[in-house]
Amino acid sequence: xxxxxxxxxxxxxxxxxxxxxxxxxxxxxxxxxxxxxxxxxxxxxxxxxxxxxxxxxxxxxxxxxxxxxxxxxxxxxxxxxxxxxxxxxxxxxxxxxxxxxxxxxxxxxxxxx
Amino acid sequence: xxxxxxxxxxxxxxxxxxxxxxxxxxxxxxxxxxxxxxxxxxxxxxxxxxxxxxxxxxxxxxxxxxxxxxxxxxxxxxxxxxxxxxxxxxxxxxxxxxxxxxxxxxxxxxxxxx
Numbered sequence: 001x002x003x004x005x006x007x008x009x010x011x012x013x014x015x016x017x018x019x020x021x022x023x024x025x026x027x028x029x030x031x032x033x034x035x036x037x038x039x040x041x042x043x044x045x046x047x048x049x050x051x052x053x054x055x056x057x058x059x060x061x062x063x064x065x066x067x068x069x070x071x072x073x074x075x076x077x078x079x080x081x082x083x084x085x086x087x088x089x090x091x092x093x094x095x096x097x098x099x100x101x102x103x104x105x106x107x108x109x110x111x112x113x
Numbered sequence: 114x115x116x117x118x119x120x121x122x123x124x125x126x127x128x129x130x131x132x133x134x135x136x137x138x139x140x141x142x143x144x145x146x147x148x149x150x151x152x153x154x155x156x157x158x159x160x161x162x163x164x165x166x167x168x169x170x171x172x173x174x175x176x177x178x179x180x181x182x183x184x185x186x187x188x189x190x191x192x193x194x195x196x197x198x199x200x201x202x203x204x205x206x207x208x209x210x211x212x213x214x215x216x217x218x219x220x221x222x223x224x225x226x227x
Contacts, residue, residue, distance in 0.1 A: 041220075042220055043117070043203055043221050044156075044218040046215050046216070100146075100161070101158075101216060103155035105154060
């Protein structure tokens, strides 16, 4: 079945540091890939997405590239801010499913001033 | 638009009690889902609906019932609460296949079963 593996947290960085959160997946067909962000006390919000191989999703300074050859979708940001502190979830929707997202376990990011 | 709303935000139940978690969306979305979020587990799909009158089971449906009598509402019922159902519950909705695949999440209901 489908699965998503993302790096264990928590991740603690200083402001303006470079961020990478690794995500790899197993899926049938050609999945769409997503990063969701959950700020404290809130629901999940879509951060970025990519729907086919070599697509790059980007939003708010975050980027992730859909790498079919390595089945990866790593999240990166060049300079994090305190306001980026949140839990980040990698997720996929497999080609055979219209409704179901499969989530990774989430990575807690804390950015200190 | 209010988006996806959930009530209550917090709830404490005793083992064996029943309750209904409410979810509503005002975006005319066809698809609605319920997830539970547990530490170190990510989000797991409980039940989903592809339209009014149509529901189906997700990964972890045991102990939960759903119904979808209108497009807007998708309540989740706990028939006899158990401590294993202590979790944060999220409702989500998205347009049908012609409207893209982004899911919109509600703010969550934090449930504790003692």
